[in-house]
Amino acid sequence: MGVIAASQAPAGIQGILLAAGKGRRFGADKLLHPLADGTPMALQSARHMRAALPRMLVVLRPDSRALEELLRREGLPCVIATSAELGMGHSIAAGVAASADAAGWVMGLADMPFVLPETIASVAAALHDGAPLAAPQFQGQRGHPVGLGAGFRDALLALQGDAGARAILQNEAQRLRLVPVSDAGVLRDVDTPADLGGAPAHTAQAKTDF
Template sequence: MTGGVAGLLLAAGGGRRFGMPKALVPYRGGLLVEHALATLAAGGCDPLVVVLGAGADEVRARVALPGLVVENPDWASGMGSSLRVGLAALDPADAVVVLTVDTPGVTAAAIRRLAERTAPDVLARATYDGVPGHPVLIGRAHWAGVAELADGDTGARPYLARHPVAAVPCEDVADGADADRPEDLR
């Protein structure tokens, strides 16, 4: 299927500061990974791809995840490798909304706001009071360049720093804060 906007959830990390893989964190009656995928789906993303790594077998044993589930064997090297794995797994789409599992305050409304800009050459990211955050919208024309520069925990940042990126204010519909520690979810 060509066209539309895909959803890519990065959920492979070990959650060193959190004390466990964040994909396995209980949240609102399920797991954080389920919440994030449901948010992408409610925001209009289709297909969905989730990248697992640390705790992947336990995630699979505990929940049936919608969409395509891929595993990043190099998850410990950082988010960059998960981004590369996820982009490589995507079917043709005009663009992809990239979300990290540790941003539970991102809403379907924020996803839709970015998805409205879908085009093969788009680069856009949510901002919260002027500060860039997630989600990030990456047009298909940029996937190879993003994958080439994604390294360690920087994700798409090196590529985005070299190209014009539309800022999409989302503070009125979402909270882009990372949940790095258990107390961040309270």
């Protein structure tokens, strides 16, 4: 895993890792499930984001006590989204409210532990360079994480329900900068235990609009 020096991280860009979903299809506490090396899924996702963006936080449900304890032991800041059960929009808004002074946000999903730090850093760099929206592209497909500039602050704070930031990304599609990457992890999410095998059974394409 590459580590981006703090001096190289784009100034003012905030990482937000969304870890407030229920993961019902997995059949267990998905985000605590160990990967092949024993690392809990959400912890690896958080480590990768922090390696690229030292300024980052993790958004959790109020009942995610075990996950919160695990993350805080690693020194990872956590924000509790009190209305997380109402949909991802509330979780995004909670994360943005806790970092409202940021120059932009890179939003990742905790069930995508294979996204490389270098990819996260590339999306952040695109925002820092002036892109209003940014996302990685692997073999012609847009993936995660997604970057949103400070101009979308009010819209992000107003998000509610399950739609998340989908409307922003759809309405502003012409302003999206795609960042070519060689990181297949940007398309690989974990919905079921089978997705932890070799070739992913699912891709994140359906979730790229949050």
